[in-house]
Amino acid sequence: MIGQKIRELREENDFLLRQLAAKMDIDTAQLSKMERGERSFKKEEIIMIAEILNANQEELLTLWLADKIYQIVKGEEQVIEALKIVEHKLPKV
């Protein structure tokens, strides 16, 4: 989800995996796994990527957060209700 988006962005900007990885100062294999959802991005990495690829940071962070949520709720039966509860629990909404 966020990984796929980042891969698209990276390819649009004609960056190779190893080039983006180098700019982020991480291992190429790591980034490969991250883009394919095998490992997860840290928030700081998303921010870094947004800068490097001139992308919308807010949008990426939103996708990143959605991904984290999805990892937790997938497979559970009470997802919808739980999401509703969380929405209502948020401050100043």
Added chain:
Amino acid sequence: MIGQKIRELREENDFLLRQLAAKMDIDTAQLSKMERGERSFKKEEIIMIAEILNANQEELLTLWLADKIYQIVKGEEQVIEALKIVEHKLPKV
């Protein structure tokens, strides 16, 4: 949130912490921390508690899941949007 609910249920049923802990076969101190949100419940523990306290298992699992989600999203700025994305990503909704 889920902890508070369980504490209420436990007290309604006149169970002491140590009694419920004993039935669950966990440490009393652990359960104390769980009810106060200092540590988290496992799914199996919620199910066990629902049985012991004759409570609505679905409702408890929903609260439990909402809690897990909330732990992740609290403090983030893109929560609402992220929640929406997750909702739309769910199968057969």
Added chain:
DNA sequence: GTAAATTTGTCAATAACCGTCAAGACAACT
């Protein structure tokens, strides 16, 4: 004040995560 119940703190054990590397797969080209 005492006893029971709960909370707090600590520490080792376990599990989850991350960085690094080496080898493998795959396609493009010669």
Added chain:
DNA sequence: AGTTGTCTTGACGGTTATTGACAAATTTAC
């Protein structure tokens, strides 16, 4: 077929986070 470049896979330690177990401290009820 062999070479090159890119990406993927798997394995191994190291680090960090979570948990279980216990003792001590605190609170509550009498």
